[in-house]
Amino acid sequence: MKMRLSLPLALLSFALFACVAAWRALQPVALMPLFSTDRVVIPAQLLVALNGGDRFLAANIETMRLAATGIDDRGIDTGYLIRAQREIARLNPCHEDNYYLANGLLTWGGAVDEGNDVLRAAVECRFWDEIPPFFYGINLAFFQRNNEEAARVLEIGAERSPQNAAAMRKLAVMLRAEQFADERLALNYLIQQRDSAADPKLRDMLDKRVVRLQGLIALREAQRRYEDEHGPLIALEQLVERRLIDSLPADPLRLGYELRDGRIELKKLKIAGLEEQP
Template identity: 25%
Template sequence: MTRGLILGALLLLYALVVVPFTTYMRQRPVALKLGYTPAGEALRLVASDQRYLLAQLAVDRVLFYFGSLFTKDGHRVSTPPEYFNMFATMQSALKLDPYNMDAYYFTEAAFTWELKRIREVNNMLDYGMKYRTWDAQLPFYAGFNAAYFSKDYRTASLYMQKAAELSGNPLYTTLASRYFYEAGQSALGITFLRAMEQSAKDAKVKKIYQVRRKALEGITVISDALNRFREARHTLPPDLKTLVREGFLSRIPEDPYGGTFYLDSKGKVVSSSKLAGKQ
């Protein structure tokens, strides 16, 4: 009898996390659906010792859903992502299991570069630091977000200092010093993207970081050539082809997102793709 009750409770909990509400889903117009996940606090009340399993099921569901939104080459399919539901599901998962690294990693990957939800992501990372007290990755992520996206170098240096103390990694020590000012934003971004790419376990997430890194590397190559031209000629070139024609650039790098790099009206290197996957 007791075993039957436990089994029934587990099936009910699984349904709450994995199976979306039928009425809610019928109202959704998109073909690929993630759906709604109950709040983590509510699930934790009934999950008991199974909360870690339920947390991982919720995370895996989001990873599967997110992977279905991208082609093999890292470009987005036409289905609008359910970003709100993805974030809410990760929040619920972390209420069940605040030690689940997959949830923190995915949140960093999915909600910073395109959505720029830096405050929300760093709040989640701060939450994780209270539990994963040994982990240098969480302050590393938060420090990068503060520096690269928010330009809050003081906060970034504090996060990086914490990452350095936890890991002893000289990279974090460098970033905790004046790296942000001396190396520039592009170098910081490339360093971070390479680290994320190398640590990614999911092939599609790894590809997304790889494409972003290559795009940023292309911008950096052009920007360096642009600076050399400006120092030599004391003016901006009319277009990027001038940099190639006059020997400052061997060739214009390809935008891995499928667009074309060009100079905007302010002389900044941008791309027609806006460095986002094809919608």
């Protein structure tokens, strides 16, 4: 009797399951966002309490957690990283991994101000480390066009770096020189900085920039004379053909010069994907 009831009951259950599955397959699917917008970031004070009052241990653990969960094959959860890395910076602004992650994932991932906040805290805390000032100075110049502040920060990095002091100071000088609207004023500034440099490496680097800028000034002067007589300049070689200059100036940096939008400019090193940045 029991066997007779079991088979019909099993068949009825299977039929009911098949009907529910078929109905569910016809329903619209609600797509979930790749990342939840309410991911939990534990406040710094609570993290300290959870780690027995040790804020450095709390910063280490939280950095490892966000490094493992903030990015995966779907992309970067920028909002989560911003909130988490700010809490880590409150726990330990000196944390090395945190400022590296902030620079790579936040600043260069579009969250410029938020990433720079973490870097600025690292500059102040890690008084021996040249890397945070270098990262922060580059970001200020590249993303925010604040050359004066970038130069100041790079000079801080130069004071901390016996190996890279000359390169950082050279970059600071060049950023300040770019602020001059008149190329002759910029040249005078570069010559003054070169002649007053005590570091032979820095003096040599700046001398190359002086020679390069002198070449640009000579080309622009020849362009003015050419256009007074012949109209718009089409190619730099026309200056040589008309004997306004003996030859195109040699650039010590081997980048050269170019005619851009009717004006002779210094060629710049182009990095794929970055020259389109605003």
